[in-house]
Amino acid sequence: MLDANIAAQLKTYLQNLKRPVELVASLDDGNKSQEMRELLQEIAEMSDKVSFSDAENDARKPSFRVNQPNGQEKIRFAGIPMGHEFTSLVLALLHTGGHPMKTEPEVIEQIKNLEGEYHFETYISLSCQNCPEVVQALNLMSVINPNISHTMIDGALYQEEVEAKQIMAVPTVYLNGQQFGQGRMTLPEIIGKLDTGAIKREADKISQKAPFDVLIVGGGPAGASASIYASRKGIRTGIVAERFGGQVMDTLAIENFISIKETEGPKLVAALEEHVKSYDIDVMHLQRAAKLSKNGQMVEVELESGAKLSSKAVIIATGARWRELGVPGESEYRGHGVAYCPHCDGPLFKGKHVAVIGGGNSGVEAAIDLAGIVGHVTLIEYADQLKADAVLQKRLHSLSNVTVIIGAQTTEITGADGKVNGLVYRDRATEESHVVDVAGVFVQIGLIPNTDWLKGTIELSKYGEIEIDSHGATSLPGVFAAGDVTTIPYKQIIMAMGEGARAALGAFDYLIRNDFEDDVKKDAAA
Template sequence: MLDDTIKAQLSAYLERLVEPIELVVSPDASDVSRQMSALLAEIAALSPKVSVREDGAAERRPSFSVGRPGESHRIHFAGLPMGHEFTSLVLALLQASGYPPKVDAALIERIKAIPGKFIFETFVSLSCHNCPDVVQALNLMAVLNPGVTHTMVDGALFQKEVEARQIMAVPVVYLNGEEFGHGRMSLEEIVAKLDTGAGQRAAAEIAAKAPFDVLVVGGGPAGAAAAIYAARKGIRTGVVAERFGGQVLDTLAIENFISVKYTEGPRLAAALEAHVRDYGVDIMNAQRVVELVPGERLHELRLESGATLKAKTVILATGARWRELKVPGEAEYKAKGVCFCPHCDGPLFKGKRVAVIGGGNSGVEAAIDLAGIVAHVTLLEFDGKLRADAVLQQKLASLPNVTVIVSAQTTEVIGDGQKVTGLVYTDRTTNESHHLELEGIFVQIGLLPNTDWLKGTVALNRFGEIEIDARGATSVPGVFAAGDCTTVPYKQIVIAMGEGAKASLSAFDHMIRHGT
């Protein structure tokens, strides 16, 4: 199962085990079960602190649990945790043994103090790069709080259960049998949903903070670069973000980040956060800013929680989000057939018919990826021709189960009240309306800047992008901006990082020149 390189790396990790760990297997007669047993045997062979036994007691098979011998196991894997979930398994082994997690001590105490019994189930696909964060967060909660149990369920392996629950997007989390949430969720967000008083306490802590020299709004590549450059000047620096990493967290393969041949979004986001924390930057995660109030000496940022932050200079690096179709039925069937991540949700549509909306690079790449999983892909493009690179169009044309329709305007998403059953589009050349029967729709039509909350405060162009000059300055003195939320062309990670650094240097220069 594991090559020699991975075995060597895993062996080094297992040396960190604090207490013995037992893996308890509930097998069946499937190939996956045999692979699972082989994997666990290989892991056990790498450390004398790991043992494996079978008992067949679990309802879902094949599956296995992780815990200490003689104790009730609270972490379960229903499926083979390979691909993106292999890291989840490694962390579960370490943390269940008593190895300390890299989590803020205050957050750990909050998790331990949550009362009640919580049975979590997370349905994932092994190709989903958003799923491991949720799995790892809930596994850690199960380690820290004896009232919490968690099971990772590979949706592709347990298709009957997926169909019965009508799961059409991952990750999706169930708590005590009821849907708890779907999509990427951080540990802080999960805890906040369980601990109802946590939001008020966090807001009070934030409101009590002293003014910052530089306060960055957004934790993507631009925001991280801005924070690092500010902190290196020895000035008081803070970052307030809904989720550190931003849109990078939703990016799979990154092959154009100079000097790094290949990486993946979540890995890069983790590296960015670690680098920022190395400089002692005050990171306020899972916080939404709703208003900027400019001032002569101090600018004020008002948060959704009711807290207020103040700073001498502000750097807006709020990034962008997926553009939606804005047609009837789209909102109703989001995560019920309407999806935005083909890598995450594609495996759930195995053998089914889907549509991809958008003929740019992202749309064509999505269609190519999905064609290897689903029965048929229909790609709809609003323009009269595809806009993707020629090499991608050539690959798309070679696939027998892909139909391309151009000059097509999607006008409605159709469903049966529970899930998507089709869509309606208009042929823009004939003005005729057509209906497509299908089970999934993947929207790939570009990005929108996250600047709605800034309207009327800083100058925006007609696309909603923040207008900046060559130094990253906005129309408000002392307020700067960087990255995908601005008018700078070419929305790329490497460009966003450079713009973030530039905005930070400009903010520092502003403070020097204006004596703030």
């Protein structure tokens, strides 16, 4: 079932097993059960430490568990973990088999100390690039703590469960039968939701840090690039970010990053993070900035957690977020038919009628991708013509299950029984209103800069973007900015990286032209 290269790599990985691993399946006579049997048998034949049996009779068929001999159920896959989830299976095998985890000792200890019984279930789609991080985090926790277990459920395979629970976005996580979370979550985020004292402890720890020379707020391509360029100058550098990678984590196909023919967002983010880790950079995760101020020559950043940081120079690289329609029904049905990531949530609408709002590159690409999964796509564009590249428009118009409506303003998203059932749009030429029956609405109308916390502090454009000069400097001395959060005209990954480097060099030039000795001593004494 596995191609030769993947099989060879997996066989090499399995040589790292320190203890036996059981693959125990629950199968029926269906095609998917046969595929699962073939996969598990192939894996078992690769190592004498892996065994396979199909003696179980779980309610979900096909499914299988990964555990040590005679051990309780810890990790279960209700679906065939291929595509993005194949790595989740490999890690489950290695960790269950005693291979060391690439996780900080203090995090492992925190997981061990969690009290209570936790049974997690995660509904995923195999095309979702955000799902594996959640699956792998919960699997890892299940290996560490005997009171934690986790089941991955392929929503496309268990459609009845998905419809019964009205799951219309992945990943969706249930804990002990109740919804726990939706969307991408990192291991620290999950632990933080379970360990309620973790936020305060981390805030206290952050507040005790000595002043930085350069502090970067934001962990996307611009922030990562800025941190590397700053650190290479031999100065004390830190990054504080809500999530490393930013919008790139939600990007599936990347084909215009020079020197790399094609890659995926999560892969690029992983490479960025490894590059950052190779330098002496203090990275503070899961922290959102709340306030920026000046204290003498020093710049202070207050976080939503209550922590405070001080730095000689600050580079703001907080990026942007999906722009919302702002119409009735959007917030009510978010996660229940209203979605922003076609790659993640598209498979949940297999065979159904969906709408895409937006005729730029993102919207047209979304419509093309969805057309291969859903029954029909209606693309709605406000302007009188599509704005996407000509090659994308040509591909779009070649698809028989796509309808394009231009000059249309979406005015409402409707629903019933807790999920989307349609949308209303106004024809801008005739002023007539029309209803389109759809099960899902994918919003693709651009981005909004994450600058709400900066209003009244530094100069912003009428669109909320940070105004910068040729060195990346803002209107506040000592504060620089880079990437999608600024007024740069082209929001591209490669542009953001270049802007991050420019801001770091601009900040370094600012540092060497100013004397901070007295301010740093005062700040340290405080």
